[in-house]
Amino acid sequence: MSASSYRFGRFRLDPRSRELWADGELVGMPPKSFDCLAYLIEHRDRAVGRDELISAVWGSADVADHSLAQTLLRARQVLGDTGAERTMIRTVPRFGHRWVAATEEVAAVPATVAVVAAAAAAAAAAERPAENPPRADAGADAAPMPPRTPRGYRWLAAAALLLALALAGGYLWQARAPAPASVADAAELFVVLPVRLADAQVESAWVRLGAMDYIATLLRQNAKRHVLPSEQVVSVVGTAGRAEASDDGQLGRLRAVTGAGWIVSPRASASAQGWRFTLDVYHGDGLRSYEGAGATPLEASRAAAIALMDALGVPDAAAPQSPLPVDELLQRIDAALLVGDLAQARGLVDGAPPALRGDPRLRVRAGQIAVRQGRPDEAESLFRPLASDDASIALQVRALAYLGLGTVTVGRLDFGGAEAAYDKVIALLKDSDEIRLLGRAYMGRGVVHASRNEFGAAMADFGRARVDLQRAGDRIGTANLEINVGMAEINRGRIEQGIAALDRAIPILSGFGVRDQLVISLHNKTYAQLGLLDVGGALATSQRAMELSAQLANQVFGRRVAAARARALFAAGRLRETGELIRRFDPQPDDPSQSDTEFSILRAALLGERGDYAALDAQGDALLARVARSADATGQGMLSEASWMVVDAALRRGRIERAAQVLQGLKSAPPAPEDLDRRWIEKLAEARLLAARRQPGAEAAFDAALALVEERGAPSALVVAATGWLPVLLESGELERAAALGGRLVPYADRDYHAAQAMAQLYRTLGRQELAAEAQARLRLLAGERAPDSDAQAAR
Structure with missing residues (x-):
């Protein structure tokens, strides 16, 4: 380009x-x-x-x-x-x-610095007269860089959140019918739309979705056709069938979004004689209709489905059995769940006739409802008896029970228990046609491996999940998989590949209108963009996520998205807006039961960015205690970030032993796989301490920190490490080494404030005034509300 x-x-x-x-x-x-x-x-x-x-x-x-x-x-x-x-x-x-x-x-804005300039700076350092070493009290020329929040992104907690959505969310119950075992061409995919009722009968409202799902199940199970899951249909067309298939524009949209070659649009009417169903089937440029009648909605829809199956050449032996009373109850529950009416679904379960209450299919739905209502203990008590090798319980029900246990244990960060549950699903289904459930089990186990940083095993499971989910026609499940793949790629230092995976998920979720998973995708993409120092991209992505999250009822989403947005604003130097957003979403910072750990981190980062190291140092113990008390993975993953800020503030105030105490606390803290930056932050803090004490080994420790940063693959981390070492090199007069280190900052000085600040400091020290002026000009463009020209800034 x-x-x-x-x-x-x-x-x-x-x-x-x-x-x-x-x-x-x-x-x-x-x-x-x-x-x-x-x-x-x-x-x-x-x-x-x-x-x-x-x-x-x-x-x-x-x-x-x-x-x-x-x-x-x-x-x-x-x-x-x-x-x-x-x-x-x-x-x-x-x-x-x-x-x-x-x-x-x-013409594009010229780069502030270039690799050639770095080489020139190194040559200038070699030529500088020995009698003019940099001053030990050189102020702006030798002072350490302002602290950086080390983590430009945080995704592991969102992975656990996503898993709960993907495995316990709105389509768990839809997988009871086996999918076809062979890969289906997209042109052979069926979409069954909500039933259009001739009369707006309130008592029959469940028929719109319940009978829709029943017809889809018959086509999938008995006709062995590839059928889009019902909850994904609802995501596209709504609950009342507002997208009429007879409308050419809507028909084209349905085909474009779903890739389906067959659109089944059911119509139903009731009379004193019973129910009548008509299935209008659109295929290619043609339309054919198939009718059926019966005493109940399910009987009539079954008759119409049999007429369609006859036309498709399905053998008579595959004709579905007559529906039983429990079938209608299950479809009523599923219809309520499809629209998210958990209260109605639970009422139907609780009000079931005594003869039906022990039905395993009913009990597994009750467990799924409990998960979605935030009652994991009750869900586990319902799943445990069904998660067994008892062949009298249907295979699908046992697999769903184990998947439910996987969801519950992931929510508790019990990854060993989750892995055991997913292993059982895989063992149960490996020789079955239940490829959709199998794909979700592989996805769940892959998330467990990724949570332990076992990325090879994670990618192997994700690969198998992709094949099964695609074979099952589960496009939303495939999008969820891409989110988890993206987060795993990011966590192992392949940020560009991670963003590419998220970008594969976002259009699917947007097309289907699945807002919660879409918000998660954008949330994690924001952090990944910050990791790449793509501040403009992070601002745009986080703004879209904020707009979407405002439409969701889940307040956890809103706070997570607001924290990501605050980090993007902070990176852009929009400090006032950052503070306003923190106060809006975390109004009670002094109440640990109400305050959010990540907002506490952001408050500390604002103090550091404004140069108020005394306040940051004074609040350090409270900040570290709050992080240590955090009960979720997001909080547990922030200990190294919080410790680094407190160590940095203490060293800037000359409190070396205080910094050493905080570092020792970090090193002795329990292992936290979700704290992906701990190793390099510990080594960087150790190097800073050695340098402050003027003890040997500082250079080796800085080298080791940079090597660990390279493994992480995040430019944001490289800038933190390099800007932490550069002032030490300048103060000690190691100008050639400083110039070489500055060369590693060159690619980021055009888009990162602190990298540009470091390069301006380097060029001033080397006496390269033209380059320093260019770097300073770029610094002003990147500053936002920061003051790169003020005396206070220079004194830092």
């Missing part, structure tokens, strides 16, 4: 920083859509052929026309270029596409 930026209309596109701005605000766009847009703009003097565009963006010719069309459609949607007259991206029939909007090319 060119180093130039492009202006067109109200937009500005910067290919180098991969940013698109509209009216001065950063806007998001899927990565492939951005790449297509940038390529078309860069070659706007001509039409770009389809094959050329695919080769340039995907690096392969094996990309379907549909994928390219969808990618360009998303770009057009962001740009508002969706009218009949395309004013930006024009299709050239039977060839490709061309960029047609009036565009101005603008």
